[in-house]
Amino acid sequence: MNSLAYIYLMRLKNGIKELIKKPAQLIYILFLLGLIIFSLTAGDNRSAETAFRDSAELTAMATALYIVMFLMTVHNGFSKGGAMFTMSDVNLVFPAPLSPSRVLFYGLFRQINTSLLLGLVILFQYGWLSNTYGVSVMVLLSLFLGYVATVFLGQVTAMTIYTLSSSDEGLRKRLHALVWILTALLVLYAGLYVWQFAGDGILSAAAAAANSLVARCFPVGGWLGWVFAASVSGTIFIPGLLAGLAWLALLVGLINISDRDWYEDVLKTAELTQSAVVAQRKGNLEAVPAKVRIGRTGLNKGWGADTFYYKHKIENRRGGLFLLNRSSLIFAVLIIIMSLFMREGGIAAIFAFATYMQLFTTVMGRINKELTIHFIYVVPEPPFAKLVQSLREMLPGALIEAVIIFIPVGFILGLGKADIATCVLARFSFALLFAAGNIIVERFWSGASKMLTIFLYFLIMVVLAAPGLILAVLASSNLMLISENVTVFLMMAIANIPVSFLVLFLCRNMLQHAELNY
Numbered sequence: 001m002n003s004l005a006y007i008y009l010m011r012l013k014n015g016i017k018e019l020i021k022k023p024a025q026l027i028y029i030l031f032l033l034g035l036i037i038f039s040l041t042a043g044d045n046r047s048a049e050t051a052f053r054d055s056a057e058l059t060a061m062a063t064a065l066y067i068v069m070f071l072m073t074v075h076n077g078f079s080k081g082g083a084m085f086t087m088s089d090v091n092l093v094f095p096a097p098l099s100p101s102r103v104l105f106y107g108l109f110r111q112i113n114t115s116l117l118l119g120l121v122i123l124f125q126y127g128w129l130s131n132t133y134g135v136s137v138m139v140l141l142s143l144f145l146g147y148v149a150t151v152f153l154g155q156v157t158a159m160t161i162y163t164l165s166s167s168d169e170g171l172r173k174r175l176h177a178l179v180w181i182l183t184a185l186l187v188l189y190a191g192l193y194v195w196q197f198a199g200d201g202i203l204s205a206a207a208a209a210a211n212s213l214v215a216r217c218f219p220v221g222g223w224l225g226w227v228f229a230a231s232v233s234g235t236i237f238i239p240g241l242l243a244g245l246a247w248l249a250l251l252v253g254l255i256n257i258s259d260r261d262w263y264e265d266v267l268k269t270a271e272l273t274q275s276a277v278v279a280q281r282k283g284n285l286e287a288v289p290a291k292v293r294i295g296r297t298g299l300n301k302g303w304g305a306d307t308f309y310y311k312h313k314i315e316n317r318r319g320g321l322f323l324l325n326r327s328s329l330i331f332a333v334l335i336i337i338m339s340l341f342m343r344e345g346g347i348a349a350i351f352a353f354a355t356y357m358q359l360f361t362t363v364m365g366r367i368n369k370e371l372t373i374h375f376i377y378v379v380p381e382p383p384f385a386k387l388v389q390s391l392r393e394m395l396p397g398a399l400i401e402a403v404i405i406f407i408p409v410g411f412i413l414g415l416g417k418a419d420i421a422t423c424v425l426a427r428f429s430f431a432l433l434f435a436a437g438n439i440i441v442e443r444f445w446s447g448a449s450k451m452l453t454i455f456l457y458f459l460i461m462v463v464l465a466a467p468g469l470i471l472a473v474l475a476s477s478n479l480m481l482i483s484e485n486v487t488v489f490l491m492m493a494i495a496n497i498p499v500s501f502l503v504l505f506l507c508r509n510m511l512q513h514a515e516l517n518y
Helices: 003-021 023-042 055-078 087-092 100-118 126-133 137-165 169-196 202-210 221-233 238-257 262-281 304-319 326-363 366-370 383-392 394-413 417-445 450-478 484-506
Strands: none
Touching (some): 055 126, 055 137, 055 169, 055 221, 100 238, 126 326, 137 169, 169 202, 326 394, 326 417, 383 394, 383 484, 417 484, 450 484
């Protein structure tokens, strides 16, 4: 049997055995598949008289998503390359008597699997896409495949850039400048286009700019957006598809014909990935970037338990912008952009989408990283005081994130000041609630498998959010405070905050003993 095929099949076989030995992972996968099937079958609530929005908005969103994901992935090529190989590949495949080209195609084939997993979130969007734009399952699958192809080609591009420029600082700077220039030109073109045709409506002008020939000629993201647009409108897709295939062939050819030993270049990326995995197993969940903004050193403030608060403040200052990390800012911009297209569904649909995205930003909080290392447990302070001080740092960031999101969203939807204020309050209360859910998981299931932890986390969050949702539904039909939105969001906040504090009180002694099973 071909050696590379044997390795790939053995990895697949061992993965299946792992599911049998760990039923929690199998349950999680079945649960995920069930959610996907439910989303594809029960998400279509439209009627025959439903008026759909212009499909040009959908193709514009897809093109913008593809371009942004491609640029974000390519950016890694200037620092650490594409993560296409692991240390097991370095130890087993690289020393084998195989040609580098065959090993490269093996890595490309494996990267397709990773890209498929990253694109699963697209399949959960069928409900609102179908009800808003009337898309079919086949159109959703084409959107999914376009996202997968974007991530895949982005990883290959990142690897190519790193391979060709890792030993040439001048070439890397020129390529980096070229990427920024192309991006700036595209943004300038879109801005001028929207400014010129703003009389037709900003949203219509932005959609027209994203669907223009200039945007569709942008490397990879624009080409794949062209292909997706063809699946929606039935126009020709061959130019975009051919451009993508030609780009892949060009990248593979450059890697193979270059005199660079790309094994050595990929080795550094594999080592960085492996070191991050080892650090997570030891409890250090935050990888150190290549460049860190140090500024002033030392805590200067803090004594006892509140030392953790000032420590987290310094970490936030060094690793984020305006008290928010980059992921939170990206999610905030995404929610604001999505509100332009989801405004027909009202603030309830946008708030639900924003709350769903908040799950991921809350998981990346400092408290979750602190609980996995032993220092917080050995500090001779009351456990509850340490827990509260560790949670204290998230409050300003959660409030600022809510303000950044819902003030623009409120203007887009034409909401009143009271509606915006209660949206901010409800969003802030969900930050507390999600943090409480994290504490429950860490308190009772510390060290459990990642899949089981995620499954339990979502299940617990449904239980914790249920009182607020029930109270909001009951109040909306029996009580009216200024407006229905104010009533619903205020009731959610009134229920979420006490539930969060109750969880903190019940878990107040969780820092008394370290129950780490890593």
